[in-house]
Amino acid sequence: MCGIVAVIGSRDAAPLLLEGLKQLEYRGYDSAGLATIEFSSQASNNGSLTCLRAGGKLVNLNSLVDRDGAPGQLGIGHTRWATHGKPEEKNAHPHRDSSGGLAVVQNGIIENHRYLRKELESEGVSFLSDTDTEVIPHLIARQLQLSLAEGMSPSGSILVEAVRKVSLELKGAYALAVIWDKTPESLVVARRQAPLLIGLGEGEFLCASDTPALAGFTRTILPMEDGEVALLTPLGIELYDIRGERQQRSPSLLNGLEDVVTKRNFRHFMLKEIYEQPEKAKLWVDRHLPYGLPASSPIAYPFENSFYEGIERIQILACGTSRHAGMVGAYLLEQFAGIPTSVFYASEFRYSAPPLAPNTLTIGVTQSGETADTLAALAMESRRRKSHGNPAFAPRQLGITNRSESSIARQVPNILDIGSGIEVGVAATKTFLGQLLAFYGLALTFASRRKSRSVEEITTMANELRNLPSQLFSLIEKHDQLSISLSQMFSETQNVIFLGRGINYPIALEGALKLKEISYIHAEGYPAGEMKHGPIALLEKRVPVISIATPGVVFEKVLSNAQEAKARDAKLIGVAPNGLAEEVFDALLPIPEVSEWMSPLFSVIPMQLLSYHIAANRGLDIDQPRNLAKSVTVE
Ligand code: AGP
Numbered sequence: 001m002c003g004i005v006a007v008i009g010s011r012d013a014a015p016l017l018l019e020g021l022k023q024l025e026y027r028g029y030d031s032a033g034l035a036t037i038e039f040s041s042q043a044s045n046n047g048s049l050t051c052l053r054a055g056g057k058l059v060n061l062n063s064l065v066d067r068d069g070a071p072g073q074l075g076i077g078h079t080r081w082a083t084h085g086k087p088e089e090k091n092a093h094p095h096r097d098s099s100g101g102l103a104v105v106q107n108g109i110i111e112n113h114r115y116l117r118k119e120l121e122s123e124g125v126s127f128l129s130d131t132d133t134e135v136i137p138h139l140i141a142r143q144l145q146l147s148l149a150e151g152m153s154p155s156g157s158i159l160v161e162a163v164r165k166v167s168l169e170l171k172g173a174y175a176l177a178v179i180w181d182k183t184p185e186s187l188v189v190a191r192r193q194a195p196l197l198i199g200l201g202e203g204e205f206l207c208a209s210d211t212p213a214l215a216g217f218t219r220t221i222l223p224m225e226d227g228e229v230a231l232l233t234p235l236g237i238e239l240y241d242i243r244g245e246r247q248q249r250s251p252s253l254l255n256g257l258e259d260v261v262t263k264r265n266f267r268h269f270m271l272k273e274i275y276e277q278p279e280k281a282k283l284w285v286d287r288h289l290p291y292g293l294p295a296s297s298p299i300a301y302p303f304e305n306s307f308y309e310g311i312e313r314i315q316i317l318a319c320g321t322s323r324h325a326g327m328v329g330a331y332l333l334e335q336f337a338g339i340p341t342s343v344f345y346a347s348e349f350r351y352s353a354p355p356l357a358p359n360t361l362t363i364g365v366t367q368s369g370e371t372a373d374t375l376a377a378l379a380m381e382s383r384r385r386k387s388h389g390n391p392a393f394a395p396r397q398l399g400i401t402n403r404s405e406s407s408i409a410r411q412v413p414n415i416l417d418i419g420s421g422i423e424v425g426v427a428a429t430k431t432f433l434g435q436l437l438a439f440y441g442l443a444l445t446f447a448s449r450r451k452s453r454s455v456e457e458i459t460t461m462a463n464e465l466r467n468l469p470s471q472l473f474s475l476i477e478k479h480d481q482l483s484i485s486l487s488q489m490f491s492e493t494q495n496v497i498f499l500g501r502g503i504n505y506p507i508a509l510e511g512a513l514k515l516k517e518i519s520y521i522h523a524e525g526y527p528a529g530e531m532k533h534g535p536i537a538l539l540e541k542r543v544p545v546i547s548i549a550t551p552g553v554v555f556e557k558v559l560s561n562a563q564e565a566k567a568r569d570a571k572l573i574g575v576a577p578n579g580l581a582e583e584v585f586d587a588l589l590p591i592p593e594v595s596e597w598m599s600p601l602f603s604v605i606p607m608q609l610l611s612y613h614i615a616a617n618r619g620l621d622i623d624q625p626r627n628l629a630k631s632v633t634v635e
Helices: 013-027 058-068 113-122 135-149 156-169 269-275 277-288 320-336 372-386 407-411 430-450 455-490 502-519 528-533 555-566 599-617
Strands: 003-009 031-041 046-055 074-080 102-110 172-180 187-192 197-200 204-208 220-223 229-233 236-240 313-318 341-345 360-366 397-401 414-417 495-500 522-527 545-548 572-576 587-590
Touching: 003 013, 003 102, 003 172, 003 187, 003 229, 013 031, 013 058, 013 074, 013 204, 031 058, 031 102, 031 172, 046 058, 074 102, 074 172, 102 135, 113 135, 135 156, 135 172, 156 172, 156 187, 156 229, 156 236, 187 204, 204 229, 269 277, 269 455, 269 599, 277 430, 277 455, 313 320, 313 372, 320 341, 320 360, 320 430, 320 502, 360 372, 372 397, 372 407, 397 407, 397 430, 414 430, 430 455, 430 599, 455 587, 455 599, 495 502, 495 528, 495 555, 502 522, 502 545, 502 599, 522 528, 528 555, 545 555, 545 599, 555 572, 572 599
Parallel strands: 313 341, 313 360, 360 397, 397 414, 495 522, 495 545, 545 572, 572 587
Antiparallel strands: 003 074, 003 204, 031 046, 031 074, 102 172, 172 187, 187 229, 197 204, 197 220, 229 236
C-alpha cells in the first residue's frame, strides 16, 4: 500500500506528481506529500529542495502546493497508508536526512528499522517521525558522506551506489524513490518485493508503484525486477541489479487502461462498478465461452493440455474477498469437477503450510496482483516444492488476477486475467464476480477432462453462464431500488448476521465483509447450521439476520436455521427466489430461481447493493473507507 510517484523531465514536476497521486489514492489516503528540486545555481550545480506534506487526503496537499508552490522538474510524491506511526503530518512522506537536502518516499515495511534507528541514534542522528521509513534517508546520507570523504564529487552515480548499498542493509519489502539537492538531475528508485514501474514519457521519465499513475503520461513502461536500483536522468535510464551489475531490458506497452477512472453519472465508483458487472460478465462469456467448442474442451482458456494433466489436488491462496471467491471456486472444483481442493488465508499459509502433497496445482487469487501475503505465500510454496527434488512435487501455479501487468504475472507462469477493468472502489465488487467466473471456467474444464460430469451437465452449466449477463442486468436495477428502501431499517443497526450454506456460505462471508468495510457496522457471516453452536446467543430484535436460501441440497435446512433465528426475535431478511418461502422472512430480496451451482453469481448482488445503500444513507466515504487501502502490499 502507499503510492509512490516520481518524475524527472523538462516541465514542472508538482502538477504531474499530484495527478499521479490522485490515481494512486486508492492505495492509501492517510496523508500525502511531495518533494521537488529546482536548480538554484548552475555554477554550484546545487538545487533547492522543497518538501510539502499534509495530513488527510490528497486535496490537503493540493491546497498546500497551491499556496506555497513547489518549483522544479525533479520530484517525488507519496500517498500514505499508515503502518508505523499515526496518520499525521510528521509521519507523512517524504522523509529527509538531517541536512534536509535528501528526500525519500517509500512503500513497504522496513522490518529491521528499530535496530537501524538505534544504530543511527547512537551516531547522533535525531528522528522527527515515528515511521520505519525515516532510517532510509539517514542511511543514504551516511553512505554519501563516506563517498564524499573519499574525494568523490556529488553525482547520480554515487547516489545510485549509495542507495544500492543501503538496500543491502534493509530487511523487509520496499519500493523507494530518492532525490538529493546536490544532484538535481538525478532520480534514484529501488524496489524489493513491492511493485515499481518506470514510465518512458515524452521528454521525461516517471516512476510509480502502479500503472494508473503512469497511464496519463505514457504507455511505455519498464517494470523493475526485484532487487533492482535505477538511476533516471534527463538523458536516460541506468538499471542495476542488487550486486551493481548493469541490466539491459526493453520496455513494454501498457494496454487496457482506457476506461480508467471516471465515475460517469454514478455517485460512487462502487456503484458504477456494481453496475458494470453484466457488461464484464458478457465480455468473459464472449471471450471464454464461445458457442461451438467441443464438450471435451468447453472453455477457451490460454493453457496447453499439459497445464491440466495429472493434477490430483488443488490449493487456493488468497486474502479477503479474493479468498471468498476461492471458497466458491473450491466448492465447484470439488463438488462439480471432483478434485480435492483446499483454500487458505495466504497470510496463514506462509507460516503454517500443510505437508507437501504430489501433483498439486496452487492457485493464487488476487485482483490487484500485488497483495504481499498472497505473493509471498506463492513464492514460499514454489521454493519448498523446487527444493523437494521429486518431479511429482514440482511447483505448478496459476494466478487469477485483474491486473495482468502486476507482480503476480511476473511471478507465476500461468495467468488468468479476469478482465474486469480497473476497480477503484476499495470494496471489491466486479472483480469478485470476475474471479468467480474464472473458477466456473476451471471447474467446467476439469469436469469435462476428468469426465466427472456428463456432457449434458457441462452443456447446461455453460448455457446458464451464457445467460448470466442479461439476467444480471435486470437483477441489479431491481435490487438497487429494493435496497434503497430496505436500507432505511439499518439506520440504528450495530450488528448484522449473514447466513449461508454450501456454495453460498462464502457469499454470506462476502456480504458481511462488504458491510463491515464500507458502513463500519459489525457483521459476521456464518454457515447457517453453525448458528445454534454459539452465535445464536447474539440474536435479539436489534440484530437483523440476512439469510441466503437458494434451492439445492441445503435449501430446507437453511430455512429451518433461519426460523431458529426468527424465533429469537431477529428481523429476518431472505435472499431467495420469489414464491418459495416468503412466509419465513420479514423481508425478501428476490433472486432468480437458478441451479444451485449458479446461485452465488446472483446472491452476491443484493449483498453488494444493500451494503452500498446502508453506507450511503450514513453519508460515509464509500470509495475510500477509513483505515483501508485497495491493495495491501505490506505483510
Ligand atoms: C475487498 O473488498 C477488500 N478490499 C479486500 O478484502 C481485498 O479483497 C483483499 O485485500 C485482497 O486483495 P487482492 O484481491 O488485491 O489480493
